[in-house]
Amino acid sequence: MTTVLKALLQQRHLQTVAAFNREYDRVAEKIDRDLVGYGPKRAQFYRWLSGDISGHPYPDHCRILQMMFPDWTIAELFEQYSGSPDDLRRTKQPVSRPISGEPELAGIEAVFSNRLEFLRAMPPQELLKTAQTIDMAGLSLNMLCQQYSDSEILRLLENGSVIRCLFLDPNGNSIRSREIEEGHPAGLLVNLTDTNIRTLERVRKRIASDARGSLQIRTYDQPIRFNITIIDSTVCVMQPYLPLVRGVESPTFVARKSEESGILEIFTEVFESMWLGAKERVPG
Template sequence: MGQEATVVQLGSRANYRPDLDQLARSQLATARSLKGMSRGEFAGLLSTMTGWPVSEESIKAWETNATPPGAVVVAAELIVRQAGTGVGEGQPRDALSEIVGNQFADVTGVYPSRSEFQAKVSVADLFDDAREIRACGLSLNMLCQTYADTRLLEIIEGGATLHCLFLKPYGRFIKQREQEEGYPEGQLSALTALNLSIMTRVADRLSSEAAPRLRYAVYDEPLHFNIFLIDGQLCVAQPYLPQTRGVDSPTFLIRKRPSTGGLFRTFEQALNALWQRNGEGT
């Protein structure tokens, strides 16, 4: 038999002192390596996480001979603990988003505009594996213009359910929104009518088995949000602001949490109520 391993109790080594400074530097370097970032990119990430500017030169110093500040070490630990799950999965993306989610209800992402949101979050990630999509809003361009109608056909044939409510073309409240955003009368109506025709085209191509899984209708009520609910777990909410084009308005990414309350249920209730009043369409 081989020799038994000897366990050394560090408490018996009175003179032992771990090199905490070096451990902190290693933690920072490991975190950057895991992210696959340059020092400049990593400095930008840490600036966002800490709330104060971090330079590329500081990263170099902290990884070689200087001791990183405590807040930077904590940020590095959060990065190291990243779970790496995708946007459509059931758990928060990483330790940071979990902490932020605890502080800000169930909001996991805030984007200053819809275009920035779509640059960061792929509609394919949102919809490709969805089993249930429910949406209400104005023209629902994220679903009808950004996501191919052939893919809509495929996911519905594959078992997904799609329920959509569009603001009524040429109705009272879409005209109000055209005035609000400074569009010529009928422009938003024409776009919404086009998107409704896309839904009709998809519906016409569905098999008899899949056809009941697609429902869409219109409503003529005050417009407040685009709301997309995916699989009862993920919500994309896009407000309509005064004198601001829809594309320039912010977007909120919200993930349902097991605890009661939270913004997910607020938007879910708003969509459910709107559908109950207007969902007897196609």
């Protein structure tokens, strides 16, 4: 038996464990240097190729695989496949679309006029409850820190979720510029963001030593443009930060991974770029 993953690796001449792990480390260097050197061992790798596994690999492995093969879901990678690698390549060629007909929406599946409408339609408790990877970037990340309880975050981590949180630096200049733009008293957004970061740091200290998941926190100091949440590399929630308007009042867009690259892939690249340039909050 063989998997789609094996055929794709054969296309790239990466079907040996040594060649695969070199590519694994190259991708890990881009998204999370802590994962360099933690590719699959020989026995594990060849189980991946044969499909002799129960469930999906650990979340960190899934993150690397998703970056290696952005046109495929994790579930698709581990499906059984009996054709040739060349045939597989042809099955994933972009589908040509007629000029007339419905417009291409680039994966957008829902639009809400503000964040409150989004939260009513897609509560975080439902959106995140089975997530294996959660990537968030924005200002104070209230959707996780204010809408999700400490115990729910711990449950995610104990079940193997990897959560990456990227806050606007409460000690930076950009957050003070945003306070002025939104018309807040000095220190309001600074204090809220600092409180949310400390809340997650408190949760991180409670993670059991044998928990499979991880909670990573970083900060950045740049003009704020979007609030981004990416779940399992398949769903992206994004909001623009508009002039003179609080984030909660901005339109909210939900995109889902589709056969063709679209909004989700664009914002995944934005997040990864921001994450690489951000400053890590080391556990105290």
